Amino acid sequence: MRVLVVTAVAAERDAVTSGPAAPLETAVPGFALHRRAPAGPGAPPVVLDALAAGVGPAAAAAGTATALTAAALSGSPYDLVVSAGIGGGLTGSPTVPGAPVGSLVVSDAIVAADLGAETPEGFLPVTDLGFGTVEHRPPAALVAAVAGATGARPGTVLTVSTVTGSAARAAELAARHPGALAEAMEGFGVAEAAAAHGVPVLELRAVSNPVGPRDRAAWRIGEALGALAAAFRQLSPALAAYSAERSEVTP
Numbered sequence: 116m117r118v119l120v121v122t123a124v125a126a127e128r129d130a131v132t133s134g135p136a137a138p139l140e141t142a143v144p145g146f147a148l149h150r151r152a153p154a155g156p157g158a159p160p161v162v163l164d165a166l167a168a169g170v171g172p173a174a175a176a177a178g179t180a181t182a183l184t185a186a187a188l189s190g191s192p193y194d195l196v197v198s199a200g201i202g203g204g205l206t207g208s209p210t211v212p213g214a215p216v217g218s219l220v221v222s223d224a225i226v227a228a229d230l231g232a233e234t235p236e237g238f239l240p241v242t243d244l245g246f247g248t249v250e251h252r253p254p255a256a257l258v259a260a261v262a263g264a265t266g267a268r269p270g271t272v273l274t275v276s277t278v279t280g281s282a283a284r285a286a287e288l289a290a291r292h293p294g295a296l297a298e299a300m301e302g303f304g305v306a307e308a309a310a311a312h313g314v315p316v317l318e319l320r321a322v323s324n325p326v327g328p329r330d331r332a333a334w335r336i337g338e339a340l341g342a343l344a345a346a347f348r349q350l351s352p353a354l355a356a357y358s359a360e361r362s363e364v365t366p
């Protein structure tokens with residue numbers, strides 16, 4: 116199974132590929148790929164290529180599309196794309212679950228939260244204007260496999276172009292997206308590129324900060340990168356099992 120993992124920055128990419136052996140570096144036009152190959156005989160047959168594409172949905176889409184196109188043209192297309200990195204966790208309430216700092220979230224939906232129009236009556240998603248899409252849904256069996264292997268909480272991951280910085284905005288997003296557990300800035304861009312290539316997509320986020328009033332000094336980036344690295348070390352067996360099950364039912 117060939118998996119493309121797209122992060123925003125190099126520190127996230129290096130967490131994804133961390134392990135006993137240094138990753139192999141290759142290149143696609145404009146981007147470096149860091150490859151983690153199966154560790155040896157008996158290791159899960161998962162080749163993981165990690166790419167730091169930049170911050171935000173546009174950079175993420177450009178990097179993802181470039182890597183997917185290069186792989187398809189070389190005759191070795193990817194089977195899965197994962198958007199991964201740190202993210203903000205929604206804080207929840209006594210009745211709605213949240214995602215605390217240090218926890219993991221796996222997307223059962225990847226939603227563009229600010230793609231639309233502001234109107235006197237409130238925000239309208241682009242779909243209400245008759246355009247495109249604002250949501251991608253990863254395969255449910257894959258979400259369950261990743262949640263089981265890593266302990267990640269399944270929920271909606273929002274993609275925003277502006278990091279939430281106030282309690283009012285956090286409350287607005289939570290009200291509009293009751294299933295949301297996390298926000299980040301790349302997932303929807305990665306998912307749009309994956310959808311254009313017909314490749315399944317997933318988002319995995321390690322929570323570095325609560326979504327709410329801005330307090331950059333309180334971000335626990337090291338803790339979140341550690342959780343991300345641990346998750347990716349547990350992921351390959353789950354991905355291999357998912358892939359094997361799929362090839363049994365799809366000849």
Ligand SMILES: O=C(O)c1cccc(C(=O)CC[C@H]2O[C@@H](n3cnc4c(=O)[nH]cnc43)[C@H](O)[C@@H]2O)c1
Nearest residue numbers: 123124126170201202203278279298299300301336
């Ligand atoms: O300074 C560092 O060492 C460092 C290491 C890894 C990542 C960063 C970033 O600043 C990455 C930016 C990245 O973070 C995501 N993110 C994290 N929290 C939130 C949030 O509350 N709302 C939206 N996005 C968030 C986002 O995907 C950015 O790409 C720094």
